[in-house]
Amino acid sequence: MFAVYAAEPSPQDPLAALRIGERPEPVAPEGWVRVSVRAASLNMHDLWTLRGVGIKPDQFPMTLGCDGAGVLEDGTEVVLHSVIGDPSWSGEETLDPKRTLLTEKHQGSFADTIVVPARNALPKPAALSFAEGACMGTAWLTAYRMLFVKSGLRPGQTMLVQGASGGVSTALIQLGRAAGYRVWVTGRSEEKRALAEELGAHATFESGARLPERVDAVFETVGKATWSHSMKALKPGGIIVISGSTSGPDADAELNRLFFLQLRVVGSTMGTREELADLLRFCEISGVRPKIGAELPLERAEEGFRAMLDGETAGKIVFTR
Known part of the structure; x- marks a missing residue:
């Protein structure tokens, strides 16, 4: 074959x-x-x-x-x-x-x-x-689990997606917008930021840019290159959900910030069969593609x-x- x-x-x-x-x-x-x-x-x-x-x-x-x-x-x-x-x-x-x-x-x-x-x-x-x-089975399922199973976000809260154009990132943008979150995204180029806005991001920023305010959750797949910005972007008590580290895993953990602001870091890997079934149903009902x-x-x-x-x-x- x-x-x-x-x-x-x-x-x-x-x-x-x-x-x-x-x-x-x-x-x-x-x-x-x-x-x-x-x-x-x-x-x-x-x-x-x-x-x-x-x-x-x-x-x-x-x-x-x-x-x-x-x-x-x-x-x-x-x-x-x-x-x-x-x-x-x-x-x-x-x-x-x-x-x-x-x-x-x-x-x-x-x-x-x-x-x-x-x-x-x-x-x-x-x-x-x-x-x-x-x-659906890898990138979109990973994003679904990060957002709906791991983050604990409520509709109306603000999420930041690090990286604007990859498979997991684009899924996070579309799912987050459909679920009623305020979606912010960083991107390395105007073209990538424009794509994020086309997919439903409420605002986009250059990589590492100072944000207008801190966010409730950051969704990480990049790792070393964006980690410090992710930590600084969070509100006290906020959460980082990470499912990858494409730029390298050896980021500075910034432990002082982590414990002083009572931040949370949660790992997420793929998703279950039941979560994939729910994702397929969500896309069918919502019209998200x-x-x-x-x-x-x-x-x-x-x-x-x-x-x-x-x-x-x-x-x-x-x-x-």
Whole structure:
């Protein structure tokens, strides 16, 4: 079958490990289902896989793609949930110490066909296209959990999103606006700030700019480059919800500010199957749809990877079949 895959780990030059070509057809174990992929979206996690982060060397070659949407063999249209837990785990799957994401242990969605546990294929609302559904399982689910499960924000309060154009950031803007929060966003360029305003941000600011007032919550995916600004932006008692650190993890913790102002820092990783079902329902009811910055045939996947590596994103990058 046709697929986009990582041939080997390449820490310094991730695109050197990218391959586009034929891979063996997957076999579905008992309790798993085959999904004919119609669309799959690109995530930063795919670049980390090419670098060899979060995957053992003996797992290569690895078909890339954490999430997607497609059709079961009986014709049911589905959206993929990419968190695959240990069958013996009975708690929340994001806390399962043996959990993995697609492409860490199991082959991913940038292919004609993928196999996943049956519970990881959720019915796709008819109102969502395959391309829109393909954005839900990683970036949008991460944003949904950060905002509605972890932050504790109430409608009417002010949230700050650090970074204006990535998949999680654009989802936070759209979900926050739809839920009645005042949404502020930082961005490195006028173009990125304009995109945030187009998606519903009430105000945008240059990266690191002094804000008109402090905010109730900051949503972090950048890490080192924005951490100090995030800490300074919070009201006493405010919260930072962090789900990534694309600019590096070794930020100054600013512990004096943390304890003196009684700030809170909360980590957030992906989301549960039930949260994905709720997200799909929320989008169906509210009319919110993901911002797709580029839609490319899978054969042109390298263009999408290069745009993400260069930081030239304007919403989600989706590959179609």
